[in-house]
């Protein structure tokens with residue numbers, strides 16, 4: 155079923171497809187079939203669409219001589235207004251305007267502008283002047299104004315002249331045809347489907363490593379890096395390509411025949427014997443799904459090994475029907491048993507070696523790790539914002555059976571990618587912020603797929619744990635978790651798509667006055683997608699960046715690339731630096747190492763508070779952003795190597811901070827001043843905002859409201875050892891309590907607070 159009903163005839167046009175989104179690759183020449191068609195859209199759709207077209211201001215052309223007045227005399231403005239209103243009230247005019255593609259909204263806008271134009275102009279265009287004069291004298295009919303009105307409306311709304319062209323450009327009904335090189339190969343598709351920890355990737359990689367050439371496409375840098383390392387250890391030289399990094403197996407930087415990359419970076423021009431596309435269920439991701447669709451349809455390889463959830467099988471088969479390719483399905487079973495426990499954890503004190511508490515907010519990460527340390531247990535911490543080196547170091551600490559750290563606190567960043575020796579996954583909560591199709595953030599219970607992915611991390615095959623366990627922190631969540639884990643993930647029905655840079659550039663030729671963000675909106679509203687197989691990914695992040703740099707003068711291509719940058723828009727410091735990069739670029743000024751040092755306040759110190767740590771994470775992202783640009787605008791972002799070294803140093807500084815997370819939290823509360831180097835001008839705003847957010851979140855933290863012991867621990871008035879001693883004393887003899895050493899110490903410590 156098509157999104158819109160259509161009549162069409164085929165026509166082939168040359169088309170370059172440039173991939174949209176986080177990892178801009180560069181042009182890949184393709185042919186697509188573009189079809190001419192007439193669309194019937196609902197009135198509501200049209201009304202929404204029309205409001206997207208911003209009117210061009212039409213000013214009267216100053217004319218020395220009022221030729222019209224010389225020919226037919228001056229027009230009385232009041233009479234002119236009467237004639238115009240009469241014209242606009244004619245029913246047949248409304249119909250005629252509709253037939254010419256002007257809906258009510260456009261008609262109204264055009265009329266307001268036309269009336270103002272006629273009344274304000276010192277001299278009307280001579281042809282219009284004569285026609286109006288005739289009407290006033292009874293020698294013409296108000297409807298004679300129609301051609302002049304239409305001319306005005308078309309100048310005001312240039313899209314009226316090119317709607318068919320715009321629709322042709324945004325006809326996305328046959329994505330397989332965008333990749334003629336892939337269509338020219340007889341590709342064999344092998345689908346490895348099964349639950350987590352069932353050996354899907356393992357088997358696909360076995361084929362990858364024995365092939366003459368291969369590409370691995372993964373969802374995360376860490377996964378691509380793992381394959382890069384594995385392959386090289388195995389003796390199959392393999393390169394690494396991510397948005398921010400190129401590493402070669404060969405020291406002389408000669409490309410190897412194997413490459414591991416993040417999926418957005420996959421080359422569609424290089425032929426391979428084997429391609430592996432991992433975590434194919436991501437094809438339905440509202441933001442990144444397009445990258446999997448592109449890899450699946452566009453990779454030039456004899457064999458494509460696709461790994462992921464069984465729920466993707468149907469869609470893959472249907473997509474391959476449209477490409478005419480054979481699909482072989484290989485199903486896998488989980489390699490280790492996964493058991494849901496009969497009771498929830500209930501209290502942090504019940505934590506055991508090999509436990510991983512999964513949280514969906516950074517604030518929960520902070521408070522949980524703090525309570526665990528408060529009972530004298532060491533923790534490793536992993537969340538998405540940490541640099542890769544820090545994540546790996548934390549994972550290694552937890553995985554090492556000889557290390558005293560036996561507990562992990564993590565966000566769902568561990569859902570894909572890291573190999574962790576987890577015995578039991580404990581869901582601290584089952585509510586997570588999600589971005590819906592419209593790009594809006596809302597809180598929702600995690601999906602079946604997410605619950606299975608995260609829970610499935612327990613008892614990873616090949617680790618010391620032969621069986622995995624799953625439970626929740628809160629007893630009231632346990633039934634929900636049971637229900638989530640008893641279900642199969644929803645079948646995946648649609649694959650993501652995205653506009654290409656070329657399509658947007660063609661739009662810009664037709665609508666030169668529209669902003670980039672506006673062009674994207676018009677494209678998404680006007681495009682035709684075969685919704686039995688595809689959906690349009692959300693473009694909110696792109697538009698956010700486009701709006702931010704709209705006022706900076708940039709050529710369209712560069713502007714487009716800037717908007718594809720992988721930025722966490724929630725980090726004001728990163729956004730500020732992004733804008734500064736754009737400004738430098740527009741002035742054609744190099745973004746030098748020194749410039750960067752000045753702007754990020756380098757060198758930076760070890761964090762003393764959580765605010766410092768959050769800021770350092772943002773700086774790390776800024777350096778990532780620099781490296782991302784260094785592969786796209788090499789002349790202006792030319793100091794990649796220095797920045798890479800700086801980033802390594804920063805990773806180490808952040809690691810030092812994460813190791814003492816509890817101390818940072820305590821310092822944040824007790825008011826020890828932030829050690830962050832003073833970041834100049836508007837960046838201070840960013841830090842303050844982070845600080846405020848953090849403090850606001852802390853207010854909502856359960857720690858501050860918990861049991862007395864927890865509060866005392868949190869305030870540092872009671873150490874874990876003191877607590878143990880206290881417990882012993884309490885159980886031994888309550889009568890001795892008053893005289894116990896700990897009680898006395900506590901009394902001494904609390905005194906100043908009581909006085910206040």
Ligand SMILES: Nc1ncnc2c1ncn2[C@@H]1O[C@H](COP(=O)(O)OP(=O)(O)OP(=O)(O)O)[C@@H](O)[C@H]1O
Nearest residue numbers: 348349350351352353354355356357573614615616
């Ligand atoms: N046949 C095997 N021999 C040795 N090790 C294996 C084998 N199959 C899988 N493994 C190991 O088991 C672990 C899980 O396998 P793998 O990563 O392939 O699972 P998966 O199904 O891809 O899981 P996920 O859905 O989480 O990505 C890996 O460490 C892998 O190396």
Ligand SMILES: [Mg+2]
Nearest residue numbers: 354355432461
């Ligand atoms: Mg896998």
